Amino acid sequence: MKSTLEHLDPDRCIAGLDKAVRVLLGDPVARRASPAEGVREDNLDPELRRHAAALMRVNHCGEVCAQALYQGQAAGSSNESLRHALERAASEESDHLAWSAERVRELGGHLSLLNPFWYAGSFALGYAAGRLGDGWNLGFLAETEHQVEEHLQGHIERLGNRDTRTRAIIEGMQREEAEHRQNAERLGARELPEVVAVAMRVAARVMTTLSYRF
Ligand SMILES: [Fe+2]
Numbered sequence: 001m002k003s004t005l006e007h008l009d010p011d012r013c014i015a016g017l018d019k020a021v022r023v024l025l026g027d028p029v030a031r032r033a034s035p036a037e038g039v040r041e042d043n044l045d046p047e048l049r050r051h052a053a054a055l056m057r058v059n060h061c062g063e064v065c066a067q068a069l070y071q072g073q074a075a076g077s078s079n080e081s082l083r084h085a086l087e088r089a090a091s092e093e094s095d096h097l098a099w100s101a102e103r104v105r106e107l108g109g110h111l112s113l114l115n116p117f118w119y120a121g122s123f124a125l126g127y128a129a130g131r132l133g134d135g136w137n138l139g140f141l142a143e144t145e146h147q148v149e150e151h152l153q154g155h156i157e158r159l160g161n162r163d164t165r166t167r168a169i170i171e172g173m174q175r176e177e178a179e180h181r182q183n184a185e186r187l188g189a190r191e192l193p194e195v196v197a198v199a200m201r202v203a204a205r206v207m208t209t210l211s212y213r214f
């Protein structure tokens with residue numbers, strides 16, 4: 001195995017920085033139509049719109065983290081084909097980033113001010129997972145996607161049937177997170193120790209609580 005420093009080649013570092021700047025400062029453009037397209041706006045209550053915008057801000061923040069995790073995991077992995085699979089998955093996830101940002105704005109909300117902080121932390125975490133080898137790297141990915149699926153289910157329940165456009169986006173993302181988890185399992189994800197899964201839940205709870213407000 002290459003040493004950590006040998007592993008970081010300058011071209012990939014620059015590409016990674018470029019990616020970070022685009023995720024954090026760019027206006028993401030989805031390649032596929034939002035699941036909300038053609039769905040009638042039925043959330044007209046100011047208080048509920050604020051709540052839905054805050055939930056979608058949390059989801060957007062989660063997608064910023066997903067971009068950073070995938071990039072970190074790809075950067076930390078020495079398996080060329082896995083690296084390409086991770087980079088491809090990150091580009092699929094970028095639609096989620098665009099759909100959630102668009103819905104936050106439609107609802108009159110703002111994106112999280114803490115995104116750069118979560119991006120940096122998630123990249124470091126992903127990189128560490130990547131360095132642990134394919135089985136753990138994929139295991140980390142599968143557990144992340146599993147927790148995101150559960151988290152999105154919580155949002156669906158909190159919104160009920162009161163905001164059909166937001167719900168359509170969340171359900172669309174949830175379906176794809178399930179596919180990402182299944183892909184990771186098919187590729188040989190190892191099951192993470194319970195203590196790691198619990199630590200990931202605690203970190204996610206901190207992130208979701210803060211990004212709901214800021
Ligand atoms: Fe996603």
Ligand SMILES: [Fe+2]
Pocket residue numbers: 066093145176177180
């Ligand atoms: Fe995903």
